[in-house]
Amino acid sequence: MAKVEAGLRYSESHEWVRVEDGIAVIGVTDFAQKEMGDITYVDMPEEGDEVVKGEEFGALESVKASSDLYSPVSGKVVEVNTGLEDAPEAVNADAFAAWIIKVEMSDPSELDDLMDAEAYKAATE
Amino acid sequence: MKYYNELIFELSRKGRTGYSLPVNRFPAAEGLPEGLCRQSAPELPEVSEPDVVRHYTNLSQMNFGVDTGFYPLGSCTMKYNPKINEEIAAMPSFAGLHPLMHAGLTKGALEVYKGLNRALAEITGMYTFTFDPCAGAHGELTGLMIMRQYHMQRGDYGRRKVIVPDSAHGTNPASAAVCGLEVVEVKSLPDGRVDVDALKELLDDTVAGMMMTNPNTLGLFENRIGEIASLVHKCGGLMYYDGANMNPLMGVVRPGDMGFDIMHLNLHKTFSTPHGGGGPGSGPVGVAKKLEDCLGEIRVSGFHGNFGVILRAYAYILMLGRQNLAKVGEYSVLAANYVKECLKDVYKLPIDGPCKHEFVFDGLLDDGAREGVPGATTLDVAKRLLDYGFHAPTIYFPLLFHQALMIEPTETESKETLDRFIEVMRKIAAEAASDPAMLHDAPHSTPVSRPDETAAARNPILRYVMS
Amino acid sequence: MAQSAYFPHTEEDVQAMLERIGVKDIDQLYADVPARYFRKHACKLPDALSEQEVRDFFTSLGSMDPKMKVFVGYGAYDHYTPSVIPYITSRSEFLTAYTPYQCEISQGTLRYIFEYQSMVCSLTGMDVSNASLYDGPTAAAEAMMMCIACTRKKTRVLLSEGLLPHVIAVVETYARFHGVEIGHVPVMGGRTCPNCLRAELSKGDVAGVIMPQINRFGLIEDHSGYAETIHASGALMVEYCDPSALAVLKTPGEWGADIAVGDGQPLGIPLCYGGPYLGFMAVRKDYMRKMPGRIVGQTVDKEGRRAFVLTLQAREQHIRREKATSNICSNESLMALWVTVYMSLMGPGGLREVNKLSYDGAHYLKEQLLSTGKFEDPFPGKPFLKEFVLKPREFPGLMQRNLEQAGYFAALETPEGYVNFCVTEKRTREEVDALVKIVREA
Structure with a gap:
């Protein structure tokens, strides 16, 4: 069973968002990492890049697959988890600890379109 | 096969040489300015000629080729590679031709192109071919251009927009994207053929054309091809034939007659030139007469394509002649149907009926899964085949089936070889049912066991560094 | 007529197989092919020939043309092929294998590709090489697309006009369809003009610049400071180079390039009317995940033994499909083996000698040709290695015909009205002297 953390917002494309001091911290769900298997690389944007809700901002790679990451919110990337460059396995170890990017949201109301933990859990069961 | 662990760099000893060059009898010219020269010599091995020969001979012995044994790799047409072809490709009169020599100095080579062009046009029903593309994917790209x-x-x-069936080769969408076209996928019906009604929905004046392989990657003939071609033509699009699966149609059906306007051939598949461990191939592109003028605007390789491969393919066609060319298609279809019929009671055959040169199983009927032990997968079956001295089929392609196992036996395999393969495939099915765990660890008798691919991708080591 | 030697089927075999399938004849297996396409065309190909007849046929085609001593380069170089190479590359285990999908029975292929990658990195001074591309010009085209993929949202690539015409033609073809705008940087004073380059870069939107290390006039370009200029505008620097010459010349890595590409042909691959050759590409580590083509990596098997696999596959067409940077799958693997064996035999010393022989021969030839008074030197004092161009004072037709009749392929005309000469280690002093004599007397 994949873990779903309470209190976060979830997208249909399996990203989670945690809001910390008005900044959206974004990662992928435990469900997504389980589907991918051993993650070998996380392709991430650069600090300062703009991301748009529903559009690609990077990708997860495994040996035999590549899965695009879609931004759950729009805004500017203010920080990238560079630690994942050398240790992509951190996403497998704990998907909710291994955040990928932090985004300064241009429209926080976009969060309302995302699922809560209960809804996401139901969607992935 | 036995494990051999050297790299050529590890055999290097300072001062050894493996070359022989003439004495320099030219006056020494003034040297190049320092600023244009490299700081230190390149890190290349220093080895003797016998070192080199033994090293690469040892490496070759960890390899499996068509000449080693049965190689039923689906969609790759691993047929026997005739040896006369090699002799001809190595003839000094061809090997010594500079690509920029004018027509007066290359009459022989130009005859080869002319002759092969005529033969391929005759076989496919196309008007003329360009020989510039160096591989199948390269041909696809050229055709889309x-x-x-x-x-x-x-x-x-x-x-x-270019319409591509969901069963298409992975290169189709990639080639389209490189060519600046947008890929639109059309679904297959449960019988594995293109859904013509779904296709109709997609057709409008933004469609450049449709790419198809026929038989498709499931080895099934698209029997509504006439209707499909006329629908696409009616909306102003062109029909593209991916020739990767041309083998079963050789001498029997011509893409040009089915309404295709552009096609590529893989000379290294259908026309017996060796695959060389992944090239050199050749992917000539044929076009209908109305497209002839478009060829001049497109330059996709440096000179005249892979002439050495083109020579081999022409020799093959001349060796076979009219009568035997038709047998290529027939025998490849006979072999595939025979293997399919002999195995479909132990492997899952998602779509029954006659196939062409290849067919796809969707894994084992009984994978042996039980409490605490996962069942044997297609990967396990493939790896176990290596233990029995066969190359594995293509696996996990096409993507329509989760456990796809795509088998293409070709016309150059004897009934005895096919029977041995069938026997082994049945044995593996029995092993899976009784002891799937043993298959998870296969292969057991190859020079190396399953390598850690995750480690390779996470911490890439992509070159040797001489210490 | 006997059945082809390539088909093992006896009549009994065919009957037994048909019976097992449950059909009367092979045509029944084509029952799903509409009748309007099935066996409708009466094939007009000739009857089968015997092996001897096929050999005779090609021998007679081959004898239509005179054997020439090659004194032209321009992208294809007549270097010597040691006899070991065809001997090794014709081993069935290498020749008749396909892409190493099943790594456990493809360690031979995987190992030589790993060696090849290592050697290409060392020659170019770059970090990561792929397993090969089709040829030099397509490698340049792939580099052009890679520049676009690496720089995001930039849509222009600049080409030096010093690149060989066929390289430019191929890159332009790819660019036209890929939606990339091409800008040109002229050659001034024998090298890609730095001021023009700066002017083009200042127009903005440049993803990459492709420049020749040895340009179409045979001149070795000095690229000091180019990397800084190019990087300052956020573009990538691509060097198109001759890998044989890289054994002595400053490497793309040393010039500060991000991508090195070129044709592997000078590494002992026969001219063979233009192919098969191989394209090579090596890049800085930062860009390896955008590199097209197969890449082999080192790892261990379950027992901890060193093993090699295809790796970083998530870049490739079979996984990324329409999002892949390139559509390449099969490359020129056997030619990668060819040049790997070549580089192993030659080593650093042999390659240095090949360059020295070619260099001295070419400089001697140029001096002798100038002494005939029939040419002007368009680039006096500019450094070159094994090929150079001269400007004939008269229409070169007669001279070319005389050379040709004597068995020399030389003095190839270029679009600028120059003639190209090239000397490799295969050319002897006697041949050079004889060539000069013909020119002098023409």
Whole structure:
């Protein structure tokens, strides 16, 4: 069973968002990492890049697959988890600890379109 | 096969040489300015000629080729590679031709191109071929460029979509994207053929054309091809034939007659030239007469394509002649159907009925899964085949089936070889049912066991560094 | 007529197989093919020939043309092929294998590709090489697309006009369809003009610049400071180079390039009317995940033994499909083996000698040709290695015909009205002297 953390917002494309001091911290769900298997690389944007809700901002790679990451919110990337460059396995170890990017949201109301933990859990069961 | 662990760099000893060059009898010219020269010599091995010969001979012995044994790799047409072809490709009179020599100095080579062009046009029903593309994917890209060029020359700039069936080779969408076309996927019906009604929905004046392989990647003949071609033509699009699966149609059916306007052939598949561990191949592109003018605008390789491969393919056609060319298709279809019928009671055959040169199983009927032990997968079956001295089929392609196992036996395999393969496949099915765990660990008798691919991708070591 | 030697089927075999399938004849297996396409065309190909007849046929085609001593380069170089190479590359285990999908029975292929990658990195001074591309010009085209993929949202690539015409033609073809705008940087004073380059870069939107290390006039370009200029505008620097010459010349890595590409042909691959050759590409580590083509990596098997696999596959067409940077799958693997064996035999010393022989021969030839008074030197004092161009004072037709009749392929005309000469280690002093004599007397 994949873990779903309470209190976060979830997208249909399996990203989670945690809001910390008005900044959206974004990662992928435990469900997504389980589907991918051993993650070998996380392709991430650069600090300062703009991301748009529903559009690609990077990708997860495994040996035999590549899965695009879609931004759950729009805004500017203010920080990238560079630690994942050398240790992509951190996403497998704990998907909710291994955040990928932090985004300064241009429209926080976009969060309302995302699922809560209960809804996401139901969607992935 | 036995494990051999050297790299050529590890055999290197300072001062050893493996070359023989003439004495320099030219006056020594003034040297190059320091600023244009490299700081230190390249890190290349210093080895003797016998070192080199033994090293690469040892490496070759960890390899499996068509000459080693049965190689039923689906969609790759691993047929026997005749040896006369090699002799001809190595003839000094051809090997010594500089690509920029004018026609007066290359009459022989030009005859080869002319002769092969005529033969391929005859076999496929196309008007003429360009031989510039160096591989199948390269041919696909060239063919799509011709497709776009055709529309642009007519001032029809809005056609940017190319329709591709969901069973298509992975290169189709990639080639389309490189060519600046947008890929639109059309679904297959439960019988594995293109859903013509779904296709109708997609057709409009933004469609540049449709790419198809026929038989498709499931080895099934698209029997509504006539209707499909006329629908696509009616909306102003062109039909592209992916020739990767041409083998079963050789001498029997011609893509040109089915309404295709552009096609590529893989000379290294259908026309017996060796695959060389992944090239050199050759992917000539044939076009209908109305597209002839588009060829001149497109330059996809440096000179005249892979002449050495083109020579081999021509020799093959001359060796076979009219009568035997038709047998290629027939025997490849006979072999595939025979293997399929002999195995379909132990492997899952998702779509029954006659196949062409290849067919796809969707894994084992009984994978042996039980409490605490996962069942044997297609990967396990493939790896276990290596233990029995066979190359594995293509696995996990096409993507329509989760456990796809795609088998293409070709016309150059004897009934005895096919029977041995069938026997082994049945044995593996029995092993899976009784002891799937043993298959998870296969292969057991190859020079190396399953390598850690995750580690390779996470911490890439992509070159040797001499210490 | 006997059945082809390539088909093992006896009549009994065919009957037994048909019976097992449950059909009367092979045509029944084509029952799903509409009748309007099935066996409708009466094939007009000739009857089968015997092996001897096929050999005779090609021998007679081959004898239509005179054997020439090659004194032209321009992208294809007549270097010597040691006899070991065809001997090794014709081993069935290498020749008749396909792409190493099943790594456990493809360690031979995987190992030589790993060696090849290592050697290409060392020659170019770059970090990561792929397993090969089709040829030099397509490698340049792939580099052009890679520049676009690496720089995001930039849509222009600049080409030096010093690149060989066929390289430019191929890159332009790819660019036209890929939606990339091409800008040109002229050659001034024998090298890609730095001021023009700066002017083009200042127009903005440049993803990459492709420049020749040895340009179409045979001149070795000095690229000091180019990397800084190019990087300052956020573009990538691509060097198109001759890998044989890289054994002595400053490497793309040393010039500060991000991508090195070129044709592997000078590494002992026969001219063979233009192919098969191989394209090579090596890049800085930052860009390896955008590199097209197969890449082999080192790892261990379950027992901890060193093993090699295809790796970083998530870049490739079979996984990324329409999002892949390139559509390449099969490359020129056997030619990668060819040049790997070549580089192993030659080593650093042999390659240095090949360059020295070619260099001295070419400089001697140029001096002798100038002494005939029939040419002007368009680039006096500019450094070159094994090929150079001269400007004939008269229409070169007669001279070319005389050379040809004597068995020399030389003095190839270029679009600028120059003639190209090239000397490799295969050319002897006697041949050079004889060539000069013909020119002098023409």
